Amino acid sequence: MSPISRGFRGRRRAPAGQEGRLPPGQYLTEDFPVLSAGPTPHTPLADWTFSITQGGATEQSWSWQEFRAVPSEDVTADIHCVTRWSKFDTRWRGVSVDTLLDQAGQDAPYVLAFCDGGYTTNLPIEDVTGGKAWVAFDYDGQPLEPEHGGPARLLVPHLYFWKSAKWVRGLALRDHDAPGFWETYGYHMYGDPWKEQRYAGD
Amino acid sequence: MERTAVRGRLTWQAATVTGLTPETAAVVTITLDPPDWPGHQAGQHLDVRLTAEDGYVAERSYSIASAPGEPLAITVERLEDGEVSPYLTEELRAGDQLELRGPIGGYFVWKPADASPLTLLAGGSGVVPLRAILRDRLRTGSDVPARLLYSARTLPDVIYRDELGQHHDGVAVSYTLTRAQPPGWTGHTGRIDAGLLADAAWPATAKPLAYVCGPTSFVETAAAGLVGLGYPPDRVKTERFGATGGH
Numbered sequence: 001m002s003p004i005s006r007g008f009r010g011r012r013r014a015p016a017g018q019e020g021r022l023p024p025g026q027y028l029t030e031d032f033p034v035l036s037a038g039p040t041p042h043t044p045l046a047d048w049t050f051s052i053t054q055g056g057a058t059e060q061s062w063s064w065q066e067f068r069a070v071p072s073e074d075v076t077a078d079i080h081c082v083t084r085w086s087k088f089d090t091r092w093r094g095v096s097v098d099t100l101l102d103q104a105g106q107d108a109p110y111v112l113a114f115c116d117g118g119y120t121t122n123l124p125i126e127d128v129t130g131g132k133a134w135v136a137f138d139y140d141g142q143p144l145e146p147e148h149g150g151p152a153r154l155l156v157p158h159l160y161f162w163k164s165a166k167w168v169r170g171l172a173l174r175d176h177d178a179p180g181f182w183e184t185y186g187y188h189m190y191g192d193p194w195k196e197q198r199y200a201g202d
Numbered sequence: 203m204e205r206t207a208v209r210g211r212l213t214w215q216a217a218t219v220t221g222l223t224p225e226t227a228a229v230v231t232i233t234l235d236p237p238d239w240p241g242h243q244a245g246q247h248l249d250v251r252l253t254a255e256d257g258y259v260a261e262r263s264y265s266i267a268s269a270p271g272e273p274l275a276i277t278v279e280r281l282e283d284g285e286v287s288p289y290l291t292e293e294l295r296a297g298d299q300l301e302l303r304g305p306i307g308g309y310f311v312w313k314p315a316d317a318s319p320l321t322l323l324a325g326g327s328g329v330v331p332l333r334a335i336l337r338d339r340l341r342t343g344s345d346v347p348a349r350l351l352y353s354a355r356t357l358p359d360v361i362y363r364d365e366l367g368q369h370h371d372g373v374a375v376s377y378t379l380t381r382a383q384p385p386g387w388t389g390h391t392g393r394i395d396a397g398l399l400a401d402a403a404w405p406a407t408a409k410p411l412a413y414v415c416g417p418t419s420f421v422e423t424a425a426a427g428l429v430g431l432g433y434p435p436d437r438v439k440t441e442r443f444g445a446t447g448g449h
Contacts, residue, residue, distance in 0.1 A: 002259070002301055003216050005252040007293045010260055012285045025261050027285065034418040035442055037309050039425035039435045084261060117435060147422055185308035186212075199306065201211025 018088070021078055023193035026086040032148065033085055037181070040146050041116035041167050048151060050135060051170035052104035059173075060104035064151070068137070070095045070103070075134055077157035079164070080193040092155055094136030097128045097171070108173035112180060113154050116167040121180035122189065123156065123163060128171070132158060135168060160191040160198070212306065214251060216299040220273065225361045229327065230291045231267055231277045236302060242270055244338035245311040245331045245413065245441075248304030250276075252286055262286045265330040265415075265441070266305065269337035277361060279327040310413065310441045314342035318411035318437075321403040322350040323394070323424045325416020326359070331441065332413055333362050336369060347372040351402040353394055353420060355381040376402050394420065399427040406432030415441040 012027040013019075022028060051061040062070065075092045101107070112122050127133065136155040137144055144150035149166030156163045162182050183189050188197040196202055217236035224230055242248075244266075251261045268275040280291040294300065312320070312335040320339075322332040329352055339348060348369075354360045356379055366375045378390035378398060390398055404410035412433055414424045421442045428438050 002214070002251065002253040003299045004255050005289065005300075006298065008252045008254050008260075008289050010252070010254045010258040010285060012260065013258060025259065027260070033443070034422075036440065038440055039429045039438050040422060041435065083263060147418065181309075186306065199212050 021088060022086055023080055024196050025198075026080055026084055026193065029085040029087055031085070032087065032090075033081070033083070034147050035081065035083060035162075036117075036147075036166060037119065038117055042146055043116050043151070043167070043169075045151060049169065050100070050152070052100060052106055052173065053170060054106050054108060054173040059106050060100075061170075062100075067095065067135075067152075070099055072096075072137075073134075075136070075155065075157075077155070079157050079161050082160040082162055082187065082191070082193075082198050086193075090157075091140050092134065092136040093138035094134030094152070094155055096131065097133040097135065097154075098131065100135065100171075101129065106173055108175060110174040110177045112172040112174055112178065113163075113165040113168050114170055114172060115165050116169055119165055119167070119181050121154075121163050121165045122174075122177055122183060123159070124177070124190075125173075127156060127159060127163075128154075132156065158192075160188075160193050162187065163191050212249075212303045214301050214303045217274070217302050219294055219296050219298045219300055221296055222294065225277060226359055228280045228291070228359075229277060229361050230280075231275055232290060232294065232300075233268075233273050233275045234300060234302065236274060239274055240305070242266055242274075242305035243308075243311040243313065244269055244334040245439075246305035246307045247331070248274075248276065248302050248306060250286065250290070251301040251303075252289060253301070260286050263306065266334055267330050269334055269341050271341060272337065277327065277330045277333075310415070310439050312338065312411075312413065314338060314344050316411060317346055319404045319408045320346055320348035321410045321412040321428070321433075322348060323399075323403070323412065323414040323416070323420075323428075324350065324352045325394075325420030325424070326354060327361060328414075328416030328420070328441070328443070329361050331415055333365070335413065336366075336373060339373075340369070345372060347404075348374070349402060349404055350375045351378065351394070351398070352376070353378045353380060353416070355379070357384050357387075394424055394427065396427050396430060399424065400431060403428060403431065410437065412438045413441075414438060416443075418442045 014022040
């Protein structure tokens with residue numbers, strides 16, 4: 001039982017009628033805050049590729065041009081950052097991870113997303129398939145800005161947003177789950193915002 | 203010291219507020235006595251939880267301002283549209299209980315055994331974890347040379363000004379004031395840019411380790427500037443907070 005914080009009333013409650021959209025411990029923001037562990041990388045599109053790898057071998061790779069030729073779709077989703085902001089109805093365009101995995105013709109129980117700058121994050125395959133994850137390249141009708149992960153980032157809106165890896169360059173298919181970058185530093189292996197899985201052990 | 207990477211669940215505990223020290227008109231340092239603090243590393247943060255009478259809960263993260271081994275402290279800037287920071291800076295009193303858990307974060311940390319020269323770039327209250335690093339450096343007798351460049355709006359907005367002025371051996375502190383400067387100001391003026399960074403940061407040839415903390419626009423410019431000076435990106439650790447990030 002938490003002690004009452006004398007005189008605290010709270011100002012950022014969920015809007016009336018939308019309480020059910022805000023996971024526990026989150027507050028709604030209209031901004032789009034930026035969080036990342038290092039400098040923003042700027043990979044020229046001519047050098048950009050997206051790869052599906054397995055066991056160290058590249059099974060499929062797309063250049064930017066090839067990637068943009070893959071059918072894409074519009075996605076509107078609520079997103080939830082572990083630092084406690086949530087943003088409703090964010091609008092993206094991206095390629096479904098289902099489509100990419102289908103083209104690669106590969107399967108495995110886990111993936112590790114890898115990125116420019118060395119960032120990684122781990123996800124079960126069920127969380128990036130079945131219409132739950134995209135490689136997004138537009139945000140709000142515009143090309144995704146570098147500080148928000150452009151040219152392309154993973155979009156997995158049902159998990160805390162650190163799983164939606166910025167500057168994503170591919171997915172490594174894996175037989176076993178292994179922690180990515182933040183997961184190594186004490187963040188939760190799965191990251192379900194509805195269960196408040198912020199840190200290891202939550 | 204590696205305990206944070208492997209320890210289990212971070213549990214909430216009610217710490218006693220032992221002191222509140224105003225740093226500037228909008229910034230307060232809160233010293234805390236938690237019943238079971240496992241220790242931390244300079245640069246880490248902790249989570250604070252407030253509970254209203256009707257059960258409504260608000261949580262936020264704050265950088266730890268104290269060095270490992272010192273009484274635990276956080277330094278909080280009041281944000282006008284904030285929910286938690288106005289409470290912490292205006293309502294909280296010595297003797298109150300404050301729920302917290304931590305320490306959190308294992309990347310934006312400094313280890314006293316690291317021999318790299320330190321380039322520390324602070325924007326506004328981003329100075330807080332960098333202050334913890336400088337205090338840890340002093341307490342552990344580290345002799346790594348450190349350069350801190352601190353960007354603030356005006357001189358009265360500078361946090362820890364007296365303390366930062368007391369660092370001597372091997373620590374160089376410089377300021378840039380972006381909005382207004384007092385008469386006779388001889389420090390830098392205006393927002394950081396490539397020229398100022400080249401002047402205030404260690405050259406890449408010194409193989410420095412950089413910690414950059416501040417609002418997003420500051421961190422973007424500073425981190426990109428260091429990369430432009432030849433710093434490998436993995437030697438530039440950043441911590442950002444949105445200008446209206448809601449603390």
